Amino acid sequence: MDKNSVYRTNIIGGGEVGAISVDMDKRVVHETNSLFWDTKGSDVLGETALPLYGAFVSEEKCQLFGDVSGKKLLEIGCGSGQSLQYLGERHASELWGMDISENQIEKTKQRLTERGLSARLICSPMEEECGIPGDYFDFVYSIYAIGWATDLEGTFRRIAAYLKKDGAFIFSWSHPIHKCVAAENNRLVFKKCYFDESWYSASLDGSTLALSDRKLSTYVNALAKAGFVIEEMIEESDEDMMQSRSGDFAQKAKMLPVTFVIKARKR
Numbered sequence: 001m002d003k004n005s006v007y008r009t010n011i012i013g014g015g016e017v018g019a020i021s022v023d024m025d026k027r028v029v030h031e032t033n034s035l036f037w038d039t040k041g042s043d044v045l046g047e048t049a050l051p052l053y054g055a056f057v058s059e060e061k062c063q064l065f066g067d068v069s070g071k072k073l074l075e076i077g078c079g080s081g082q083s084l085q086y087l088g089e090r091h092a093s094e095l096w097g098m099d100i101s102e103n104q105i106e107k108t109k110q111r112l113t114e115r116g117l118s119a120r121l122i123c124s125p126m127e128e129e130c131g132i133p134g135d136y137f138d139f140v141y142s143i144y145a146i147g148w149a150t151d152l153e154g155t156f157r158r159i160a161a162y163l164k165k166d167g168a169f170i171f172s173w174s175h176p177i178h179k180c181v182a183a184e185n186n187r188l189v190f191k192k193c194y195f196d197e198s199w200y201s202a203s204l205d206g207s208t209l210a211l212s213d214r215k216l217s218t219y220v221n222a223l224a225k226a227g228f229v230i231e232e233m234i235e236e237s238d239e240d241m242m243q244s245r246s247g248d249f250a251q252k253a254k255m256l257p258v259t260f261v262i263k264a265r266k267r
Helices: 026-039 041-045 082-088 102-114 152-162 216-225 239-243 248-255
Strands: 003-012 015-022 052-054 072-076 094-099 120-123 137-143 163-174 181-184 187-190 199-204 207-212 228-234 259-266
Touching: 003 181, 003 199, 003 207, 026 041, 026 102, 026 207, 041 207, 052 137, 052 163, 052 259, 072 082, 072 152, 082 094, 082 102, 094 102, 102 120, 137 152, 152 163, 152 216, 181 248, 216 228, 216 259, 239 248
Parallel strands: 072 094, 072 137, 094 120, 137 163
Antiparallel strands: 003 015, 015 199, 163 259, 181 187, 199 207, 228 259
16 A cells, blocks of 8 residues: 555544545555554444444434344454344344454454353455355344445445345444534534545554545445345434533534444345
8 A cells, every 4th residue: 555645634433633545455454454453443443332333323222123033143343242242132043243353353252252142253354255154144234344345345245145135234334424524613624525535544543544435325326236225224313312422523413414324125
């Protein structure tokens, strides 16, 4: 990944950071981001997991999964296992998880074992063939992980292949407009062009990550190309959840979406 001289502003984790535009090299991006999550990722960005889809959006309010008892579920980007635990405790019949970080996989194993749960866990980039069965799952889901994909259309095609016919794909990520706007002195200020989907590298607390901020239409069109039909999309922040928070971020969430969630069905 060759850095060029273009410096830019991006919004990561609710805060404004400096970044450098880079040429996307899939192998290097995977190496960079796996190292990030092996080391400081959770400490720097925290861990978003069910029942939360992200800031101010919850499964308990949205009920996108419904009753998962007896269902087979696969998580893309399982992190340290909180979402798998949440669904396992709701009597899913099989839990599977994938993550690019060996460290996160080990955390998931430990968490689930301590709680009497088990899952089949695979360390792999989400874009690659890794032995996950096809036409098998009732749900595939991803909580704040799908945006790390280097090949969004290819990832969605793989996810469609994993699902049974009429199976559901549920995922959340930072809303693209949120990634462009910063709160400054009780005002919202655009810091980045919404249409800029180029890759960038940013340093957080001494650790480096690589990302691209995609337009909402990019996600929608990639789902359509993979054969999905969107059933529901959520952009609104929960008013009750916002009332419990103060500061610039909560004020920002009252003015524009900071998280989006999509539920799509395999045709």
